[in-house]
Amino acid sequence: xxxxxxxxxxxxxxxxxxxxxxxxxxxxxxxxxxxxxxxxxxxxxxxxxxxxxxxxxxxxxxxxxxxxxxxxxxxxxxxxxxxxxxxxxxxxxxxxxxxxxxxxxxxxxxxxxxxxxxxxxxxxxxxxxxxxxxxxxxxxxxxxxxxxxxxxxxxxxxxxxxxxxxxxxxxxxxxxxxxxxxxxxxxxxxxxxxxxxxxxxxxxxxxxxxxxxxxxxxxxxxxxxxxxxxxxxxxxxxxxxxxxxxxxxxxxxxxxxxxxxxxxxxxxxxxxxxxxxxxxxxxxxxxxxxxxxxxxxxxxxxxxxxxxxxxxxxxxxxxxxxxxxxxxxxxxxxxxxxxxxxxxxxxxxxxxxxxxxxxxxxxxxxxxxxxxxxxxxxxxxxxxxxxxxxxxxxxxxxxxxxxxxxxxxxxxxxxxxxxxxxxxxxxxxxxxxxxxxxxxxxxxxxxxxxxxxxxxxxxxxxxxxxxxxxxxxxxxxxxxxxxxxxxxxxxxxxxxxxxxxxxxxxxxxxxxxxxxxxxxxxxxxxxxxxxxxxxxxxxxxxxxxxxxxxxxxxxxxxxxxxxxxxxxxxxxxxxxxxxxxxxxxxxxxxxxxxxxxxxxxxxxxxxxxxxxxxxxxxxxxxxxxxxxxxxxxxxxxxxxxxxxxxxxxxxxxxxxxxxxxxxxxxxxxxxxxxxxxxxxxxxxxxxxxxxxxxxxxxxxxxxxxxxxxxxxxxxxxxxxxxxxxxxxxxxxxxxxxxxxxxxxxxxxxxxxxxxxxxxxxxxxxxxxxxxxxxxxxxxxxxxxxxxxxxxxxxxxxxxxxxxxxxxxxxxxxxxxxxxxxxxxxxxxxxxxxxxx
Numbered sequence: 001x002x003x004x005x006x007x008x009x010x011x012x013x014x015x016x017x018x019x020x021x022x023x024x025x026x027x028x029x030x031x032x033x034x035x036x037x038x039x040x041x042x043x044x045x046x047x048x049x050x051x052x053x054x055x056x057x058x059x060x061x062x063x064x065x066x067x068x069x070x071x072x073x074x075x076x077x078x079x080x081x082x083x084x085x086x087x088x089x090x091x092x093x094x095x096x097x098x099x100x101x102x103x104x105x106x107x108x109x110x111x112x113x114x115x116x117x118x119x120x121x122x123x124x125x126x127x128x129x130x131x132x133x134x135x136x137x138x139x140x141x142x143x144x145x146x147x148x149x150x151x152x153x154x155x156x157x158x159x160x161x162x163x164x165x166x167x168x169x170x171x172x173x174x175x176x177x178x179x180x181x182x183x184x185x186x187x188x189x190x191x192x193x194x195x196x197x198x199x200x201x202x203x204x205x206x207x208x209x210x211x212x213x214x215x216x217x218x219x220x221x222x223x224x225x226x227x228x229x230x231x232x233x234x235x236x237x238x239x240x241x242x243x244x245x246x247x248x249x250x251x252x253x254x255x256x257x258x259x260x261x262x263x264x265x266x267x268x269x270x271x272x273x274x275x276x277x278x279x280x281x282x283x284x285x286x287x288x289x290x291x292x293x294x295x296x297x298x299x300x301x302x303x304x305x306x307x308x309x310x311x312x313x314x315x316x317x318x319x320x321x322x323x324x325x326x327x328x329x330x331x332x333x334x335x336x337x338x339x340x341x342x343x344x345x346x347x348x349x350x351x352x353x354x355x356x357x358x359x360x361x362x363x364x365x366x367x368x369x370x371x372x373x374x375x376x377x378x379x380x381x382x383x384x385x386x387x388x389x390x391x392x393x394x395x396x397x398x399x400x401x402x403x404x405x406x407x408x409x410x411x412x413x414x415x416x417x418x419x420x421x422x423x424x425x426x427x428x429x430x431x432x433x434x435x436x437x438x439x440x441x442x443x444x445x446x447x448x449x450x451x452x453x454x455x456x457x458x459x460x461x462x463x464x465x466x467x468x469x470x471x472x473x474x475x476x477x478x479x480x481x482x483x484x485x486x487x488x489x490x491x492x493x494x495x496x497x498x499x500x501x502x503x504x505x506x507x508x509x510x511x512x513x514x515x516x517x518x519x520x521x522x523x524x525x526x527x528x529x530x531x532x533x534x535x536x537x538x539x540x541x542x543x544x545x546x547x548x549x550x551x552x553x554x555x556x557x558x559x560x561x562x563x564x565x566x567x568x569x570x571x572x573x574x575x576x577x578x579x580x581x582x583x584x585x586x587x588x589x590x591x592x593x594x595x596x597x598x599x600x601x602x603x604x605x606x607x608x609x610x611x612x613x614x615x616x617x618x619x620x621x622x623x624x625x626x627x628x629x630x631x632x633x634x635x636x637x638x639x640x641x642x643x644x645x646x647x648x649x650x651x652x653x654x655x656x657x658x659x660x661x662x663x664x665x666x667x668x669x670x671x672x673x674x675x676x677x678x679x680x681x682x683x684x685x686x687x688x689x690x691x692x693x694x695x696x697x698x699x700x701x702x703x704x705x706x707x708x709x710x711x712x713x714x715x716x717x718x719x720x721x722x723x724x725x726x727x728x729x730x731x732x733x734x735x736x737x738x739x740x741x742x743x744x745x746x747x748x749x750x751x752x753x754x755x756x757x758x759x760x761x762x763x764x765x766x767x768x769x770x771x772x773x774x775x776x777x778x779x780x781x782x783x784x785x786x787x788x789x790x791x792x793x794x795x796x797x798x799x800x801x802x803x804x805x806x807x808x809x810x811x812x813x814x815x816x817x818x819x820x821x822x823x824x825x826x827x828x829x830x831x832x833x834x835x836x
Contacts, residue, residue, distance in 0.1 A: 060109070060110065060189065061107065061108065061109040061110075061146060061188045061189040061191075062107065062108050062146070062188075063102075063104040063106070063107050063108075063138055063139075063140060063146055063188070064104065064106050064107060064108050064113065065104060065105055065106045067102040067103060067104050067140075068102070068103040068104070068105070073100070073102070073103040076103070077100065077103060077137065077139075079097055080097060080098070080099060080100035080103070080137075080139065081099070081100060082099070097185070098139075098141045098142075098143075098145070098147055098185050099141060099142045100139040100140065100141060100142070101139075101140045101141065101142050102139060102140045103137065103138065103139045104138040104139065104140070105138065106138065107138045107146070107148065107188055107191075109188065109189060109191045112193070112194070114135060114138075114148075114191060114194070115135070116135050116136065116137065116138060117134065117135060117136075118134070118135050118194055119132065119133070119134050119135075119153075119194065119195045119196070119197040119218075120132075120133055120134075120135060120150070120191050120192070120193065120194055120195060121191075121192040121193050121194075121195055122150060122186060122190050122191060122192060123190050123192055129155075130192050131150075131152065132152065132153040132155070132177060132195060132197070132218070133150025133151060133152050133153065133183075134150060134151045134152075134153070134179075134197075135148055135149070135150055136149050136150065136151050136183060137149035137185075138188070145187065146187065146188040146189075147185045147186065147187060147188060148185070148186060148188055148190075148191065149183055149184065149185050149186075150183060150184070150186065151179070151180070151181065151182070151183040152180050152182045152183060153177040153178065153179055153180065153197065153218070153220060154177060154178045154180055154224045155177055156172040156176065156178075156498070156501070159178065159224055159229070159231075160226075160229040160494060160497065160509075160557075161494055161497060161498040161501060167462055167495065169462065169465075169466075169499070170498070170499050170502040170503070171502065172498075172501070172502055173206065173209065173219075175213055175216070175217070175218050175219055176218070176219060176220070176221070177197065177218050177219070177220050178220055178222055178223060178224035178231060179220045179222075179223050179224070179234065180223065180224045180225065180226075181223070181225065181797070182226070195217045195218060196215075196216045196217045196218070197216065197217065197218045197219065197220060198212065198213060198216045198218075198219050198220075199219070199220055199221065199234070200212050200213065200219050200220075200221050201221065201533075202221035202222055202233055202504065202506075202533035203533045203534055204221075209221070220234075221234075221533075222234065222501075222506065222533075223235075223797075225797070225799070226559055227559045227560075227799060228508045228509060228510050228540065228559065228560050228562075228799045229497060229507070229508060229509040229557070229560060230507070230508040230537075230799055231497075231501050231505075231506055231507045231508070232506045232508070232537050232797075233506060233533060233537070235797060257789060257790050257791055259285055259286055259287060259790070260286070260287045260288075260289065261281075261286060261287070261288045261289070261429035261430055261474075261789060262288075262289055262291045262423075262427060262428055262429045262430070263277065263278070263288050263289065263290045263291060263292075263428070263429065263430040263431070263432065264291065264292045264293070264294075264423055264428045264430070264431045264432075264471070264473070265290055265292070265293040265294070265304075265432055265433060266294050266318055266321075266431065266432070266433030266435075266464060266467065267294070267295060267318060267433045267434050267435055267436065267460070267464075268293040268294060268295045268300070268301075268304055268313075268433070269295055269297070269300045269304075269434075269768055269771050269772050270300045270303035270304055270307075270756075270758060270768040270769070270772055271290070271293065271303070271304045271307060271308060271772075272750065272752065272772030272773040272774065272775050272778060273432050273433070273434060273477070273479060273772070273773035273778045274288075274290045274293065274308075274432055274778075275290075275307070275308075275620075275622075275752075275756070275775055275778070276751075276773065276774075276775040276776065276777065276778020276779040276780075276781070276782055277430065277432060277477070277778050277779070277781060277782035277785060278290060278620065278621070278622075278782060279618055279619060279620060279775070279778075279779045279782060280778070280779035280780060280781065280782025280783040280784075280785070280786065281782040281783065281785055281786035281789070282619035282620075282621070282782075282786075283619065283783055283786070283807070283816060284783060284786035284787060284790060284792065285786070285790070286785075286786035286789055286790055287621060288429075288430060288782070289310075289621075290308055290311045290622075291311060291312065291420065291423070292311065292312050292313075292314070292422070292423055292428075293308070293311050293312070293313045293314070294313075294314045294316065294318055294321045295313075295314075295315065296315070296316065296317050296318070297315075297764075297767075297768070298315045298760075299759055299760025299761070299764040299765075299768065300760075300764075300767075300768050300771075301313050301314075301315040302759035302760060303757065303758050303759045303760065303765075303768055306629075306757050306759055307622060307628075307756055307757060308622045309622070309623065310622065310624070311622075312420075312421055312422075314371075316371060316372075317373075318435075318460065318463050318464070318467070319460075319463050320371070320372045320373045320379075321372070321467075322463060322466055322467050322470065323372045323373070323379070324370070324371060324372035324381070324422065325422060325423070325424075325467070325470060325471070326470065327372060327381050328370070328416075328422045328424070329424055329425065331409075331413045332413060332417050332424060334413075335409070335410045335413040335414065335417075336413065336414065336417050363387070363388040363389075364385055364386070364387065364388065364402075364405055364408050365386045365387060365388045366386050366408060366411065366412070367383045367384065367385060367386070367402075367408050367409065367411070367412040368384045368385075368386050368394065368412075369383070369384035370382070370383055370384070370412070370416070370421075370422075371384075371396070378398065380398050380399060380400065381398070381399040382396045382397065382398055382399065383396070383397055383399060383402060383409070383412065384396050384397075385397050385402075423471060424471075425470065425471050425472050426471075426472065427471070428471050428473040428474075429473060429474045429475065429789075430473060430474065430475045430476075430477070430785065431467070431468060431471065431473040431475070431476050431477075432476075432477040432478070432479075433464055433477075433478060433479070434478070434479035434480060434771075434773060435458075435460035435461045435463070435464045435478070435480065436460050458492060461478075461480075461492060461495070461496055462495075464478060464496075465496065465499040465500070465503075468499075468500070468503065468505075468530070469499075469503055472532070473532075474531065474532050474534075474535050474789075475529075475530065475531050475532075475535065475538070475785060475788075475789070476500065476505065476528075476529070476530030476531070477527060477528070477529060477530075477781065477785070478496060478527070478528040478530075479525055479526065479527050479528075479773050480493070480525065480526050480528075481525060481526070482511060482524045482525060482526055482553065482554065484496075484526050485509075485511070485526060485553075485554040485556070485557045485560075486554045489556070490554060490556060490557060493509065493526060493528075493557075496528055497509055497528065500528070500530045503530075504532075504533060505530040505531060505532060505533075506529075506530065506531045506532070506533060506535075506537040507528065507529060507530050507531075507537075508528075508529050508537060508540075508799055509526065509527075509528050509529075509557070509560050510526070510527050510528075510529075510540045510560050510561075510562045510799075511524055511525070511526055511527075511553050511557065511560050511561045511562065512524070512525060512527055512540065512562045512777055512781075513543070513547055513561075513562075514750075514751075514774040514776070514777050515545065515547035515575060515576070515717060516543030516544065516545055516546075516547050516562075516563075517541075517543065517544055517545060517751075517774070517776040517777050517779075517780050518544060518545050518573070518576060518607065518751070518776050518808055519576060519581075519749060519750070519751055519774055519776055520575075520576040520577050520578050520580060520581050520716075520717040520718065520749060521717055521718045521719065521720055521721060521749050521750075521774075522547065522717065522718075522719050522720065523719070523720040523721070523774060524553070525773070525774075525777070526560075527540075527777075527781065531788065535788065535789070536788040536789075536791055536793055537788065538781070538784045538785045538787070538788040538793075539784050539787070539788070539793060539798070539799050539800055539801045540562045540781075540784065540799060540800050540801070541562070541780040541781065541783060541784050541800075541801055541802075541803050542562065542563070542564060542570070542800050542801065542802050542803065543562070543563065543564070543570075543572060544572065544573060544780075544803055544807060544808070545572055545573045545574070545575055545576065546572045546573065546574055546575045547575050547717075562800065575717065576607060576717070577714065577715045577716060577717055578712055578713065578714050578715070578716055578717070578718070578735070579605075579714035579715065580605045580607045580608070581605075581607055581608070581611075581745075581748045581749060582741075582745045582748055582749075583604055583605070583608075583714070584599070584601050584602070584603050584604050584605075584608045585634070585637060585742075585744065585745060585748075586598075586599070586600040586601070586634070586637070587737060588637060588638060588639065588737070588739070588742060589737075589739065590639060590641055590642050590647055590650075590738060590739040591641060592637070592638040592639060592742075593638060594637075594638060595635065595636060595638065595757075596630055596633045596634070596635060597633070597634045597637055598633065598634060599612075599634055606808075606809075606810065609810045610808055610810050610813070611748060611751070611752075611753060611754055612753075612754050613753065613810065613813055613814075614627075614631060614632075614755065615627070615628050615631065615753075615755055616817050617813050617814050617817045618753055618813065618817075619813075619816060619817060620753070628755060629757075630755070630757065631755050632755075634744065634754060635744065635754065635755070635756070635757045635758075636742070636743040636744045636747065636757065636758050636765060637742050637743070637744040637745070638742055638743060638744075638762065639725065639739045639740050639741065639742045639743075640725040640740055640762050640763060640766065641762075642727065642739065642740065644687075644688065645686050645688055645690055646709075646727060646728075647738065648686050648687065648692075649661070649664065649686070649692060649694075649709055650709060650727065650733060650738045650739065651738045652664055652665075652692070653709050653711055653733060653738075654711075655711070655735065655736055656711070656713075657711075657713035657715075657716075658706075658711075658713070659710070659711040660706050660707070660708060660709050660710040660711065660731070661675075661693060661694075661697045661708045661709040661710075662675050662706070664684075664692055664693050664709075665684045665692060665693075666678050666681055666683055666684055666692070666693060667693055667698075673704050674702065674703040674704055675697075675698055675703045675704075676698065676703065677693060677698065694708075694728075696708070696728060697709065697728070700728075700729055705729070706731075707729050707730055707731050708727070708728055708729055709727050709728075709733065710727075710730070710731030710732070710733060711731070711733040711734075711735060712731055712732065712733060712734065712735055712741070713735050714735050718731075718749060721746050721749045721750050721769060721770050722766075722770050723766060723767045723769075723770030723771055724763075724766060724767070724770070725740045725741065725746075725763075725766050727740055743758055743762065743765045743766060743769060746766060746769045746770065747769050750769055750770075750772055750774050750775060751774050751775035751776040751777075751779075752769070752772070752775050753775070776808070780803060780807075783803060783807070784801055787801065
C-alpha cells in the first residue's frame with residue numbers, strides 16, 4: 001500500500017551555464033522566482049594563476065592580505081578542509097562544496113577592496129538585475145580558483161510572492177529585501193560593486209523606515225526561507241559566522257504573555273476551525289475565547305451559536321461586515337470618550353429630541369442591534385428599533401432616519417462598546433477563516449483559470465485580507481483548498497502571502513493532510529499563518545499518523561508539505577480507516593429522523609473513546625461551567641433519506657468491498673473499463689417502471705467511473721468529506737446498511753466531537769460538516785499557536801514542531817481536565833480567602 005512519504009521529493013532544475021559579460025566576467029545562474037530557488041553554481045572559469053605572497057590572482061581580482069591562520073580557518077569552515085574521496089573535478093555538482101587551501105579576510109576587484117561582511121551586487125544573467133549578497137567567505141580553492149561565498153538577499157519578486165498584479169491593493173517597499181540562509185560559491189570576479197544595506201526594526205511603520213533608509217540603498221527587516229515560504233523576524237540562530245550581529249525582534253520572554261486571547265472567525269461555517277484552535281490551545285493553558293463569528297449561511301450560524309452560546313454570531317456577508325466595522329469605528333470615535341471609555345459629555349444632552357419627535361410620532365424605546373445593508377436594503381447602517389408602543393414589531397431602520405434620536409444612538413454605541421459587540425482595531429488577538437473556495441476547487445468545471453480573482457467567489461480572499469488590514473490582529477490563520485496553489489500558477493495563494501508581507505506580517509504557508517492527524521480521510525488543505533512583528537510566528541505541527549496517499553502537492557510548493565524529512569524515522573501511529581471511526585455507532589434506517597439517540601455499544605477504538613469525551617474533558621470552555629444541552633446523547637445520527645427508486649437500487653448493491661452500480665443485474669464491463677448494459681438480456685426495472693441501472697450512471701465519466709452507488713468499506717479511507725450526500729456520483733454508501741453515511745458519521749470523519757450539534761435541514765447539515773476545517777488539524781494548529789502566543793517555541797529556525805506523544809490520548813485528556821478544574825477551584829478558594 002502506497003503511503004505518504006516522510007518528505008516531499010523536490011524536483012530541482014539545473015541552472016543555465018554562466019555567460020561571459022562585456023566586462024569579461026562570469027555571471028551567476030538565474031534564481032527561479034516562481035518556485036524554490038535553484039542553488040547558484042559557482043562559475044566554471046578556469047583559474048591558472050599561482051598564489052603570490054600577499055595576493056592571489058591577477059590585478060583585476062585577487063585575494064589580499066594575510067590568510068587566516070590554519071587553525072582558525074579549519075575551525076570556522078570545517079567543511080572546506082575535509083578530505084574529498086577521489087580527485088576533485090572542476091565541474092563539480094552544485095551541492096558539492098569547493099575544497100579550500102586558504103581563507104582570506106579581503107579581496108580586491110576592479111581596484112575596490114571588499115571584506116567579509118560586505119554587502120555586494122553579484123552579476124546575474126543577461127538583462128536580469130544583479131543578485132544581492134552578503135560576503136561570508138573569501139578563499140582559494142585546491143584548484144587555485146579564487147572564490148567568494150555569499151549569503152543571499154531576496155527582493156520580493158525573487159521570492160514566492162507573486163509579481164503579477166492580480167489586485168492593485170498593495171505594494172512592497174522598493175528598497176525592501178529579505179535575508180535568506182541560502183548561500184553558495186561564485187568566482188571572485190562575479191562581484192559588481194558594494195551596496196549599502198541596513199537592518200531596521202520590523203515593528204516600525206513605513207514612514208519611520210523611509211527616514212532610516214534615506215541614506216541606504218536597501219534595507220531588510222525579515223528573513224526569507226524557501227521552505228514553507230517563510231517570512232520571519234531575524235533570529236540569532238540564523239546568523240552566519242561573519243560576526244555580524246542581528247536584532248532578533250521582540251521574541252524575548254521579558255514580558256509574561258497573557259493566558260487569554262480573543263478570536264474572530266470569518267466564514268465561520270459551523271465552527272470547525274475556531275473550535276479546533278481553542279481545543280488545541282487549551283492543552284498549553286491558553287484560553288481562546290471565540291468572541292465573534294461571521295457567516296452568510298443562516299443554518300451554519302445557528303449551529304455555531306448552539307455550540308458557542310457566548311459568541312456574537314453574525315449572519316451576513318463578510319464584505320458587509322467589513323463596512324460595518326469601519327462605520328462602527330467611526331461611531332465609537334464620535335460617541336465614546338477615549339480617556340475613560342464613557343460617552344462624550346457633549347453628547348449627553350439632547351435638547352432637540354423631544355421636539356423632533358413631534359406630535360403623533362412613535363417614540364423609540366431603545367436600539368437593540370446594528371447591521372450594514374442586507375437583502376433588498378440600501379448599503380448603509382441600519383439599527384434595529386424597539387418601539388415604545390408594543391403593538392408595533394421591532395423593525396430595522398436606516399441610520400439616516402434616526403438622526404433625530406442622537407441620545408438613543410449614543411446609548412446603543414456606549415453599551416455596545418462596553419460589551420464589545422463588534423471588534424475595533426486592536427481588539428482581536430486571533431483572526432481565522434476559510435474564504436469560500438468554490439471558485440478555486442478542481443471540482444468546479446467553470447472556474448476562471450486565467451483570471452481567478454475575476455470570480456466573485458475568489459474575491460473573498462481580498463475581503464479577508466482587507467479585514468486583516470483594518471483590524472490588525474496579532475495572529476492570522478487562513479485556510480483554503482490546495483488548488484489555491486495550483487490554479488494559474490498558484491497566483492491567488494501568492495497574492496494572499498504577498499498581501500500579508502506587505503502589511504508587515506511575518507508569514508508562512510503550509511500544506512497539511514487531515515489523515516496525518518488521526519482521521520480516516522486524506523483531505524489536503526493550505527494553511528497560511530500571519531503574525532505581527534511583535535509576536536512569535538507559529539510553526540506547523542508534524543504528523544502524528546501515517547496516511548494513505550491520495551494526491552500530491554503543487555510542484556512549485558512541494559517544500560510546503562508539512563512532513564518529516566526523508567532521513568528522519570519518526571514513529572507514527574497507523575493510518576485510521578472507516579472502522580476506527582464509526583464501527584461503534586448504532587444501526588439506523590434510511591428513514592431515520594431522530595436528531596437525538598443513545599449509544600448502544602461501547603467505544604471500540606482509541607478514536608471512538610476520544611471523540612466521545614465531554615466538553616470539559618476536551619477543554620472546551622464554550623459553555624463555561626455548564627454542561628451544555630444533550631451532552632452524553634448521540635446527535636445527528638441520521639442520513640439523507642434516499643428516494644424510493646434509489647433505495648431499491650442501494651438495497652441491491654452487494655455488501656462487499658468495492659461494490660457499486662456495476663454489480664447491478666445486467667451491467668457488463670468492457671476491456672476498455674467502460675460499463676454498458678448487456679444487450680442479450682432485458683434491462684431490469686424498478687417498481688416505478690424506471691430502469692434499475694440509470695442512464696446517468698452508465699455515462700458518468702464516459703462510463704469509466706466506479707463512484708455511482710459506490711459502497712465504502714471498513715478498511716478504507718475517504719479522499720475527503722463532501723458537502724452532498726449524493727449517491728449518484730460519490731462513494732458514500734454505508735458498508736453494511738442500505739443508506740448513505742449519516743451526518744454524525746461524516747462529522748466523525750471530520751473529527752467533530754460527538755457533543756457538537758448541527759442545525760438546519762438535513763442537506764444543510766451535510767454542507768456544514770463538509771465545508772468545515774477538520775477539527776483535529778485545527779486542534780494541532782491551536783497547540784502550535786499557543787506555543788507561539790505563550791512564547792514556548794524552541795529557539796531555532798525550524799518551522800516545524802513535534803506534538804506531544806499523548807496529544808490525543810484519552811487518559812491524558814481527562815487528566816488535563818481534572819488538573820484544570822483543580823486549578824480553578826484553588827483559584828476560587830484563594831479569591832474567597834482574600835475576600836474574607
